[in-house]
Amino acid sequence: METIAAQNADVVSSIGAQLQQLASQEQITILYACESGSRAWGFPSPDSDYDVRFIYLRPLEWYLSIEDRPDTIDLPIDSLLDINGWDLRKALKLFKGSNSAIYEWIQSPIVYRADGNLPHKLLELAQQYYAPRAGIHHYLNMATNCYRESLQTDTVKLKKYFYALRPILAAKSIVTYQTFPPMVFNDLLSLISDRPDILAEIDRLLTIKSTANEATTIAPIPLFNDFIRTEIEHCEAAVKLIPKHETDGAAIDRLFRKLVLTQA
Structure with missing residues (x-):
């Protein structure tokens, strides 16, 4: 029987081949491609798909047109691979606007x-933006x-607890440290080092x-529900005290021009 490691190696090889083919077909430079979902967060199931996200660059002439042009590329999704990317201009604009997805991408442990x-x-500019x-x-x-929507029923999909715990701990991290949170779930757990009951569960x-499929359900866990509800209330109160962040785009523009001009 093929091992999980061998299966993963085959998938990674397929991802690399598809990115290479895409770059050739679209005449783009893929600047960065990473895993963005549960495999990067640190809690995949054996049948979790691969959420591949990438940032790409077009030739200089593409950016010198008055026409609005597509700024995303999406490959057909199947049961194993979900691959899509953003044009560099779109990615940098969203980075400037503190889009959380791109701040996660640049921390991904799977590149x-x-x-x-x-x-x-981008990490060097993160504190500024x-x-x-x-x-x-x-x-x-x-x-x-x-x-x-998912934790108030008689049975709960196991993965939904992680889909609630990770973001509420990320919000708690931002409240605590006033900066973007770690992407990896385990890196957030130090925030609740005083809750051994939560950590054990x-x-x-x-x-x-780690051995169950994506559809696995469990009975509700009151300990988690109470914790999540309490932390939501705490973060809702805390965010009101945080001022809005204002900055200009000069540094982002310089990075954009530098990268685009390499395509001249």
Whole structure:
């Protein structure tokens, strides 16, 4: 029987081949490609798909047109691969606006392709551009929606607890440190080092999830529901005290021009 490691190696090879083919067909440079979902967060199931996200660059002439042009590329989604990317201009605009997805991408522990040093350059600019207030609202919305829509039933999909715990801990991290939160779930757990009961239950569920499929359900866990609800209330109160973040785009524009001009 093929091992999980061998299966993963085959998938990673397929991802690399598809990115290479895409770059050739679209005449783009893929500056960065990474894993963005549960495999990067640190709690995949054996049948979790691969959420591949990438940032790409067109030739200079593409950016010198008065026409509005597509700024995303999406490959057909199947049961294993979900691959899509953003044009560099779109990615940098969203970075300036504190889009949480791109701040996660540049921290991803699973990198499929890197041309140049884009994630490191963006990490250097992150403190200048990241808006804690916007980040808290993003993760609060994720946690609140999951809590209300998925955790109030007689049976709960196991993965939904992680889809609520990770964002509420991310929001808690921003409240605590006033900067963008770690992407990896385990890196957020130090925030609740004073809650061994929560940590023990998380560890138990991680063990189950590592061998269970995506559809696995469990009985509701009152300990988690109470914790998530309390933290949502705490973050909702805290975010009101955080001022809005204002900055200009000069540094982002310089990075954009530098990268685009390399295509001249």
